[in-house]
Amino acid sequence: MQISRGERWFYRFNYTILTLAALTCLLPLLNILAVSLSGNRAVMSGEVGIWPVDFNLNSYEALMSGSPVFQAFRNSVVLTVVGVVLCMLFTLLAAYPLSRRGFYLKKPITLAIVFTMLFTGGIIPHYLLVDWLGLVNTYWALWLPALVSPFNMLIMKNYFEHLPEEMEEAARIDGCGEWSFITKVVLPLSLPMLATIALFYGVNLWNSFFQVLIYINDTQKYNLTVLVQQMVRSSSVLLEFTSVTPEEMNQFPPEGVKSAGVMVLLLPMLIVYPFIQKYFVKGVMIGAIKG
Numbered sequence: 284m285q286i287s288r289g290e291r292w293f294y295r296f297n298y299t300i301l302t303l304a305a306l307t308c309l310l311p312l313l314n315i316l317a318v319s320l321s322g323n324r325a326v327m328s329g330e331v332g333i334w335p336v337d338f339n340l341n342s343y344e345a346l347m348s349g350s351p352v353f354q355a356f357r358n359s360v361v362l363t364v365v366g367v368v369l370c371m372l373f374t375l376l377a378a379y380p381l382s383r384r385g386f387y388l389k390k391p392i393t394l395a396i397v398f399t400m401l402f403t404g405g406i407i408p409h410y411l412l413v414d415w416l417g418l419v420n421t422y423w424a425l426w427l428p429a430l431v432s433p434f435n436m437l438i439m440k441n442y443f444e445h446l447p448e449e450m451e452e453a454a455r456i457d458g459c460g461e462w463s464f465i466t467k468v469v470l471p472l473s474l475p476m477l478a479t480i481a482l483f484y485g486v487n488l489w490n491s492f493f494q495v496l497i498y499i500n501d502t503q504k505y506n507l508t509v510l511v512q513q514m515v516r517s518s519s520v521l522l523e524f525t526s527v528t529p530e531e532m533n534q535f536p537p538e539g540v541k542s543a544g545v546m547v548l549l550l551p552m553l554i555v556y557p558f559i560q561k562y563f564v565k566g567v568m569i570g571a572i573k574g
Contacts, residue, residue, distance in 0.1 A: 319542035340537035355510040366426050366488040373430040382443035400433045424498035435480045442476045478559045513542040
């Protein structure tokens with residue numbers, strides 16, 4: 284189909300804006316990566332742009348040797364993986380019943396959940412409740428309050444509501460029970476939505492910072508986000524966390540080690556995202572119903 288001259292200029296303008304927006308996100312990331320792979324002289328003199336200068340892995344060597352990075356990374360993985368599984372399970376258990384047309388408490392429960400999006404008790408009552416439950420200094424203080432995100436639950440609920448009724452009727456005729464219908468029909472057809480919500484939960488848990496500082500007192504349980512923040516905030520903390528002495532900082536630039544910590548923090552999400560992205564655009568509903 285022929286497009287007009289005005290449409291061509293419109294597309295060019297959109298592509299230009301989107302390219303500039305992408306560069307504003309990509310260029311800082313490339314700069315951090317280049318700093319983490321550059322030598323001390325180049326970093327201190329400000330020569331590093333988006334390409335490494337005097338390429339070396341000294342910053343990563345200093346970060347990995349004698350620092351609690353591996354412990355913090357393991358804590359982040361446990362916090363994220365277990366949290367995503369629990370959140371997806373309980374969000375599903377909340378969203379599916381509320382999407383059923385015959386559930387007579389559907390409206391009041393939905394309104395109660397939406398109410399929590401607008402009004403909360405605040406940090407102090409929240410902390411007192413977590414403390415009263417004996418969850419302080421455990422990851423349950425992070426998992427339990429976030430088991431069901433109202434926003435994610437509403438997305439899942441609305442998706443289930445728009446699944447064709449004909450599929451459910453056909454499954455019932457074939458003798459499919461409630462749990463079989465969920466696991467064999469609903470969930471396979473909802474993979475794009477489930478992958479998106481799982482990514483939302485995963486990024487939120489992986490980047491947990493404020494909640495960890497409030498509820499976790501044991502530094503051995505700190506996740507990678509808190510550890511990297513403390514390293515970036517203070518050079519003295521950086522020296523404490525690594526085995527590098529002040530004299531050796533000539534070979535291991537503090538800015539390079541901080542940048543290496545940021546890259547280690549970002550890398551898992553950058554690796555996971557491409558595997559989930561395909562579900563965002565995959566049309567699994569196409570051809571689900573024949574006739």
